[in-house]
Amino acid sequence: MIVVLAVLALASVLVPFLARYMGGRVFFVASAVALGGFIHTLALSPAVLTSVADAPVERLSWIPQLQLTLDLRMDALSWLLTLIVTGIGALVLLYCGTYFRPTDPTVGRFAAVLLAFVGAMYGLVVADDVYLLFVMWEATSVFSYLLIGHYTSRRASRGAALEALITTTVGGLVMLVGLVILAVQAGSSSIPVILAETPSGALTTTAIFLVLVGALSKSAIVPLHFWLPGAMAAPTPVSAYLHAAAMVKAGVFLVLRLAPAFADVPGWRLALVALGVATMVLGGWAALRQTDLKLLLAYGTVSQLGFLVVISGYGTRDTALAAAALLLAHALFKSGLFLIVGIIDVEAGTRDLRALTGLGRRMPVVAGIAALLLASMAGVPPLFGFVAKEAVLHGLLVAAAPADGAGDPVALAALIGVVLGSTLTVAYALRFFWGAFRTKPGVTALADDVRARPSMTVASAVLATASLALGPLAALAHRGLREVAALAPARPRAYEYELALWHGVGLELGLSILTIAGGVGMFLARTRVERLQARLSTGVDASDAYWRTMSGVDRIANRVTTLTQRGSLPFYLAVILSVFVLGTGAALVFTDTWPTDVRLWDTPAQVAVGAVMIGAAIAATRAEKRFAALIVVGVTGFGMTAIFAMGGAPDLAITQALVEIVTLIAFILVLRRLPARLGDRHGSTHKLLRAIIGISVGVVMALVALVASASRTAEPISAAWPALSRVIGHGANVVNVALVDLRAWDTMGELAVVIAAATGVASLLFLRGRTDSLPRVPRAELERTVRDRLARDARGSQRSAWILAGLTLDPRNRSILLEVVVRLTFHAVIVLSLYLLFAGHNLPGGGFAGGLVAGLALVARYLAGGRYELGAAAPFSAGALLGAGILIATGYALAPLFVGAEVMTSTYFEGQLWLLGDVEFVTSTIFDIGVYLVVVGLVLDVLRSLGAEVDRQGRGGQALTVGGDASAPLGASEGAR
């Protein structure tokens, strides 16, 4: 069985690729796969039908952590359903090969999803575990969504698909709750164990009814039936398979599965009989009103599903046998009828019975097949439908009026309902035949070329033949189905019924004749019936209720959204901060952890620095000009540097100072494009409110700092760091060792953030793809340009361009002194950055500081010489730097794994090296190199984006005169943007 599941899954994956070469013929391959499943199931028959206890079982551990296993079991009920699922699946797939245009580009997808559905349905009926059953159950819902919505461009199709999906998955979720309760109560999720344990009590009753909600929603039982007529937006083969044979039977299957154990749960029989009879009668009544043949069948299916639920739920051996027979009979005739509708729709172009006329003469074979299938549906002998209906009537009769003892009034009600429903069934069967095939006076004749292709009729002919043959061969059917009945407990005095075409004259036969006569009568009096229907029409529609609920949900969602989403960032911030102040403030009121050791300052110099910072911060809030505000904010940053430097944190001081400089420059690069004054359009509003919120946050944070410091009583983890960094990290600088060794994971995360931010900056500025390289002028061309210019100046000497600014910048923007100094010191600064990088392990410095220094060297080159100078200084892309950095860092992290060590284990080398003497090398330096590269990449990305790219965009149409010809602008193409 696992093999069948695997083959179906594999085939469903491969089919779309095959469809590229085979087109519509791919359906024949898919059909063969399903047929393989059918044959496999037939081969299992001897094992299945000998004894209930010896049913074939297969187990495969799936997710052991969740106790989920692929437990499959093929007992008689599963066997029956599997035969239907694979057999009718094969026939429908065969039919699809003639139904769709061979060139239809969607056939691959359709065949794949339909095969996947066959697999899910197969898994559902052989699942031996409630959770596996649930997984397969929901899988059928999802695939049915895809199949109903096959015509993706049609709104109606999408809406119907969603309607079916929501209805059945909501039902499925309710069912899951019930299944979990059952599994917990029985102490196992195995279905046979649950059935054997048969837990009882109020909780079990609740669980069973929750499961029934799922089953009834799947089987389209009133009041959850509305999705099935809606699902007729699906291609007709889908309806023939899902909505006649397979998916809608899942609910009936589950009822049949549970009935032997749980039919005596209080309310079970009453609820199922009441809902089933209501569904059967309402469905039949609605079917009589339909003018679309497919909808007629859909309501007919709803009606028959009600019929099936009544008989499946009753729970005696006789009714179980009758239910199995009816299940088979219905699958055969109803899918065949849907296939007939498909033929009519393909050939005649409509399914409207008011527009169809004379088809019986045009396609006599189709009409003949349809007549057989309809006769089976109506329960006319000698078709199998008659045999099944006799069995149903007998089962209910025996329960309602047993030979001795009191009868069950519920069974009597069910019997009356079934007879009433069957009468309607006969009537709408006749209406179908009349509507589809009879010549109607006054209806325009169909086009002359409307004929049925023989190839299309194969599948329905097979189904009709089966319906016909199983009548006389009822004994054969009984041989297969009696084991389904054997699952139900044997009751005392219960008469063991046997399926047969002729049981002699009895009450069952009388009721059969009554239903047929009543149905023919209703059909003959159809005009009067129609008038009655028009009068009784209430206009209440379950589907309308569904749509109203859905749009109601949308409206509520809308209202909730508008309530909370005001669209104003300051508003959101104010709310968040107010909650923070109130919440944290409330917690602070009740705390008694206050510090005892508070001193006014660490060093008196702190007070001076602090005063400057406070002044600068307040000035920042009052600044009217962008640059002024920026400078005072920068002052607070440099104040931080001073505090770090005084507080024994040289690494922080260096890094803070460098970052502060780069931040200032980045700000200036952007602000040069913005007007000098702040808040031109939005003046500062709500000043008082903002001040209150700001001051409250400040005060709360101060209190938090006090309480937090008092709460810190345990020995800090870092007390051991100084020793650790010498012994494990082989470095004297504890902070650096912490970054690259002791807490390297933090740094790893930080690198990821930095790369994301750098990429974000670039993507905001480079709109048309990340053209990563800076503009570069070919050296030879530059030299030629310079020579030409010099030649024009009639000097005639041979010189090359050393500083590009002379060629690319407006002379008024240049400072030759600056350019020369920067150019001269550039390499020295780069060397300094490398020194910081490698010295950092033992002295203040490290990858961050080194990278920032190198970045600053680039900044200087850019500021002095413009973007071409930057391109010459950094002839590689920022992305490559970032990528190389993170590659080195991850490589370093993962490399120890290959020698069997933990991630990020560092090693230490020491040795003599020629000329350099004693050399020590700690492998964590490699990680620091990665950090260095990422930081350089970040600064370069910021410069490229906020500097060079802003330059280019800012120039607009202005041409740059680089290259030999001053009148041929190099930047012309750029300027055109």
Place this chain on the structure above:
Amino acid sequence: MTLSLTLVIVMAVLFACGIYLMLERSLTRVVLGFLLVGNAANLLIILMAGAQGIAPIVEDPAADADQYTDPLPQALLLTAIVITFAVSAFMLALIYRSWRLANADDLDDDADDLALRTGAQVVPVEETAPDEATTEFLPDPLDPTEAVPGTEVAERTERGETR
């Protein structure tokens, strides 16, 4: 654990001024406020280091660990400083983008949210009830080249209904 009241006050002021700026509608001020809040948060972390000592450059592993300024907050801060820079660079790029697109560095209220609230905009509901088509072979609205099968029949259907 000792605590410097001066630094606590500086931190509180930086928080207050930063939040004040962040509640503005000018994007530039928001970013400046963000920088102030960043500095304030860094101060909070360094405050948690407790008593300040000498720089944690260890020459002798056996030396008393208490004499150094706690290296743990320092390591955290070093990453925090660089991340603050990376994030503010990103916000600067946002300012520039906003300026290029709208010639403004303002935080306007989200137009969609406002429209939703005033009812000017209704969320389109994708689902609609199934229609009444009586054939599956409708012309594909997305495929203008596709032939229209059953058009004649459809017309006949119309006539049949009106009759």
